[in-house]
Amino acid sequence: MSLFIRVNGCGNAWPVFLGTEHPFYDRMNADDMGSASYAVIGCMGKNYSPRTIEWEIIIDAGHNTVPFLLKNENRIPEALFLTHAHPDHITGVDWIAQSLKYTSTDSRKLPVYATDLCRQQVLETIPHLMNAVVFNELKPGRKEFVKEVPGLAVTAFPVYHGESSQGAAMLLVEYAQDADAPSVLFTGDLLFPFLRNEDYATISKAKVMYIDCSNRFSYPASNHISFTTSKPENGKVSNYLEEWQYKNPVERCAALQLKDANEDYRRYFDRFIQENNNYANIPFSVMEFLKKTGIPIVQLVHYSGYHDLKHYRQDELDQKALQKWAKRLLAVTGLKNVRLDVPKTGIILKL
Ligand SMILES: [Zn+2]
Numbered sequence: 001m002s003l004f005i006r007v008n009g010c011g012n013a014w015p016v017f018l019g020t021e022h023p024f025y026d027r028m029n030a031d032d033m034g035s036a037s038y039a040v041i042g043c044m045g046k047n048y049s050p051r052t053i054e055w056e057i058i059i060d061a062g063h064n065t066v067p068f069l070l071k072n073e074n075r076i077p078e079a080l081f082l083t084h085a086h087p088d089h090i091t092g093v094d095w096i097a098q099s100l101k102y103t104s105t106d107s108r109k110l111p112v113y114a115t116d117l118c119r120q121q122v123l124e125t126i127p128h129l130m131n132a133v134v135f136n137e138l139k140p141g142r143k144e145f146v147k148e149v150p151g152l153a154v155t156a157f158p159v160y161h162g163e164s165s166q167g168a169a170m171l172l173v174e175y176a177q178d179a180d181a182p183s184v185l186f187t188g189d190l191l192f193p194f195l196r197n198e199d200y201a202t203i204s205k206a207k208v209m210y211i212d213c214s215n216r217f218s219y220p221a222s223n224h225i226s227f228t229t230s231k232p233e234n235g236k237v238s239n240y241l242e243e244w245q246y247k248n249p250v251e252r253c254a255a256l257q258l259k260d261a262n263e264d265y266r267r268y269f270d271r272f273i274q275e276n277n278n279y280a281n282i283p284f285s286v287m288e289f290l291k292k293t294g295i296p297i298v299q300l301v302h303y304s305g306y307h308d309l310k311h312y313r314q315d316e317l318d319q320k321a322l323q324k325w326a327k328r329l330l331a332v333t334g335l336k337n338v339r340l341d342v343p344k345t346g347i348i349l350k351l
């Protein structure tokens with residue numbers, strides 16, 4: 001059995017605003033209009049082939065995910081994992097779930113794995129999903145085995161992605177069937193992770209991570225992490241970042257997550273706050289996250305560049321320019337051994 005990751009969509013919430021153009025996303029290409037979504041696919045044998053697919057798990061399903069799936073292998077996944085409940089990550093859930101319900105002889109419900117807070121928000125947004133999906137709770141920091149795929153496990157680690165996204169989480173996916181099998185991290189959207197010290201050790205096992213790179217430069221009010229915390233003109237720490245951290249103490253961000261949270265969440269956050277009473281050890285950029293985890297392969301997704309243009313007067317880039325710019329920054333900051341890609345929709349990576 002070999003594992004593959006396919007990018008079903010790489011875009012942010014609104015890749016091209018109506019009435020505009022974007023250098024990264026071609027508005028005439030439907031695949032470019034897809035929000036960030038992935039498939040973890042198990043194939044018999046060494047090479048990827050649609051004929052040898054044994055199982056497929058989809059991570060997030062937003063705009064254009066289902067049209068992409070219809071064009072690529074056209075099969076119903078065994079289960080769905082959700083990072084958070086924003087529309088660009090869940091609008092495709094209904095179509096996938098109804099496909100299963102209408103085509104299975106026993107009107108089966110689609111298995112969805114998500115945190116409890118994410119489940120609540122999904123059902124507030126699309127209440128009728130209650131009748132089409134069955135939720136499996138991902139408890140923070142706890143490895144859950146996926147019933148539909150023997151040996152596959154997923155762990156949710158809470159992240160901060162603003163007040164409108166309680167329960168947002170990054171997902172570590174491991175294939176425990178084989179001790180050497182590498183794992184992969186999908187960060188989903190985040191401004192910063194709520195990771196305890198022990199979690200960094202767990203996450204560092206990942207061979208690849210797909211990380212939110214909405215902006216190149218810090219603009220925390222966007223609730224998205226940036227590639228660097230430095231200002232473009234002089235390399236000093238962004239004023240927007242310093243100001244935001246001063247106005248939003250870490251304890252308050254944690255408390256926002258806990259408003260409707262269950263006991264598992266509270267226990268996880270008690271420990272997190274004991275270890276982090278300020279932002280000193282919390283990564284606020286892709287580069288800081290790479291330094292802390294040492295993950296050797298990074299895939300930048302969910303790019304927008306909107307805040308770079310608006311708040312720093314820095315150009316929005318196309319795929320090649322973003323990749324070149326990010327690689328150069330890695331090289332000058334001692335992260336030379338990291339392999340960095342900016343994948344486009346449809347790219348398949350062997351794990
Ligand atoms: Zn998003």
Ligand SMILES: [Zn+2]
Nearest residue numbers: 084086161189
């Ligand atoms: Zn989001």
